[in-house]
Amino acid sequence: MKLLLLSNSTAPGREYLVHARDAIAEHLRGVSELLFVPYALADHDGYTAKVAAFMETLGIRVRGVHTGDPRQLVARAEAVFIGGGNSFRLLKSLQEHGLPAAIRERVAAGAPYMGSSAGTNMACPTLRTTNDMPIVQPDGFATLGLLPFQINPHYLDASPDTSHMGETREERLPQFLEENAVPVLGMREGTWLRRDGDRLELAGVAAGARLFTPGAAPSEHGPGTDLSALLTADARFDVRGAG
Template identity: 50%
Template sequence: MKKLIIASTSTLHGGGYLEYLLPTLQKHFAACKSLLFIPYARPGGITHEAYTAKVAETFKTIGITVRGVHEFDDPVAAVADAEALFTGGGNTFLLVTQLYKTGVMDALKKAVNSGTPYLGSSAGSNICGMTMQTTNDMPIIYPPSFDTLGFVPFNLNPHYLDPQPGSTHMGETRETRIKEFHVFNAQPVLGLREGSWLEVNGDEIILRGELTARLFRQGQEPEEVEAGSELGWLK
C-alpha cells in the first residue's frame, strides 16, 4: 500500500529544515531506521554531499540515519533496497532529467507502489503528480519526458501563492498560469500553500496542515479545499 507525505515546502519562515513536519514524519517513518535521500534537484550552490548532510542532521533527531542515492554505484538497487525514501526540493526539470537518466524514476515508482514510505518536498512533491508541467521552476534543462510518478491522480503546484491585495504587479498570477495549463491539459491541479501537505495511504489522499488548498479543474471555477478533506476521488 502506498504511504506518502507530499509537502509543499521543506522550511517555513522562521523555522528549521522540516521542523514543522517532524511530528508527522516521526509517525510516517516509525518502522524505519534508515532513509535514502535523492538530492538530484539541486542545480548548484550546494553539493549532493552537503544537501544530504543537511537532511541527515534533521533525521538524526528522530532516530533515522540517511545516505544519499549518489553514494551508490547502482542507484536503482539502492532505491529498491531502501527502508524509506525522500526526494528533496530544487529544480524539477533537473530532478526529472536525472531520475530518467539514472533509471531511478521507474525504481521509485516500483518501490513506493510496493509500500516503501516516501517523503517529497517542493520538486520532490511535483514528481508525485501525473506530470511535472505545473511546476514553478525554469526549464534549465530538457528532460526526456514531462511524465512523472502518478502517485496521485492529478497535478501539483507546491508553493502556491495567492494574488496580493493592492499589489501593482502586472504579470501573470499562479492562478493564471494554471488556467493556461488547462487550455491544453485535462487533469486537475492542486495548489498547495506553504505549510500544507498531502498524506497518502493507499487510495486515500488527505489534505493536512492548517490552510486550505486551491483546486483547479478544467472548465470550472477554482475552489478552496479545506484541511482534512479526502481527495482520492479527484481524477
Template identity: 55%
Template sequence: MELLLLSNSRSPGQPMLAHAAEALVKFVAGRRVTFLPYALADHSEYAEAVAGALGRYEIEMTGLHTSTDPIADVRSAEVLFLGGGNTFRLLRALQSLRLVEPIRDAALAGAGYLGASAGTNMACPTLRTTNDMPIVEPGSFQTLDLIPFQINPHYLDPDPASTHMGETREERLLQFLEENDVPVLGLREGSWLLVTGDGKASLGGPHSARLFERGREPLELPAGAELSSLLASEPRFDTPSH
C-alpha cells in the same frame, strides 16, 4: 502505497522539516530513509543538511548519491525521500540514472515515498505544474505518476496590491487547464498531502488548499480535508502531434 507530499521543506523561522515533524515521524515510523539529493547541484551538502534535520527526530538516512548501485538501493529502500530544488534538474537526473521506473515500482510495492517541493512534483503524472525555470532539459516531462492528478507546491494567492504584470499562479494554472483536463491541487506553504496504504488521501497542515478543475471555479479546501476522490481521477493531457 504510502505518500507524504510536502509543499515545502522549510518554513520561515523554523528548522528544515520542523513544520511537518509530527506527520514526518509518524510516516517514517522507524524505517530508514534513502534521500535523493538530485534537485540541487551540491548533493553532499544537501544530504548533510537533510541528515541533520532528520537526525533531530532520530531518523536514520542514507544519501543515494553515495551508492555504487543506486537502482538496487532504490529497490530495497524502506522510505524514499526526494528533496526540493529544481524540478527539471531532478527529473533529468532520475532519467539519466535510470531511476524513474525503479522508484515507481518501489513505491507501488510498499516503500514509503516522501517528497518536498520538486520531490512532490515528481509524484504527479508530469512536471507541467511546477513553478521552476527549465534550467536543464529532461528527456520528457513524464514523472512518476504515483497519483493521477497534479500538485502545485508553494501555491501563492493573487495579491490585489501587487504591481507585478506577469500572470498570477492562479492564471497559470487556469492556462494549464485550457490544454489539459487534469485536476491541480494548489498546496500552500506549510501544507502537505498524505496518501495512506488503504487508498485514502487527506490534506495536512494548518492551511487550506485550492483545487483547480477544468470548467469549474477554483475550490477552497479546508485544512484536514478528505481528498480520496482525487485518487480516482482520469486525467487527459495534451499530447504533442508529430
C-alpha cells in the same frame, strides 16, 4: 501506497522540515534508514547532510542515492525522500540514472515515499505545473505518476496591493487546464498531502489549498479535507512529445 507530499521544506522562522516534524515522524514510523535523492540541488553531499541532521532527531539514518548504484539502492530502500530544488534538473537526473520506474516499483511494493516541493512535483504525472525555470532540458516531462492529478507547490494567491504585472497562479493554472484535462491542487506554504492506500488527506496550516478542475470554478479546501476522490479522477493526460 503511502505518500507524504510537502509544499515546502522550510517555514518562515523555523528550521528545515521542523514545521512538519510530527507528520514526518508518523509517516516514517518503523523506518531505520531513509534513502534521500538530492538531485534537485548541485551539492549532493551537502544536501544529504542537511536531511541527515533533521532525520537524526527522529532516530533515522540517511543515505544519499548518489553514494552507490542508484537503482540498487532504490530497490532495497526502506523509504524514499526526494527533496526540493529545481524540478527540471531533478527529473533529468532521475532519467539519467534510470530511477523513475525503479522508484515507482519500490513505492508500489510498500516503501513510504516523501517529497517536498520539487519532490512533490515528481509524484505527479508530469512536471508541467512546476514553478521552476528550465535550467536544463530533461528527456520529456513525464514524472513518477504516484498520483493521477497534478500539484502546484508553493501556491501563491494574487495580491491586490502588488505592482507585479505578470501572470498569477490563478491565471496560469486555468491555462494548463485548457490543454490538459486533469485536476491541479495548488498547495499553499505549510500544507501537505498524506496518502495511505485509497485515502488522501490535506493537512498542515489553516491556509490550505486551492483546487482547479476542468470546467469548474476553483474551490478552497482546508486541513483535514478528504481529497480521496482525486485518486479516482479521470487523469487523461496528453504526454505526446513529453516523454
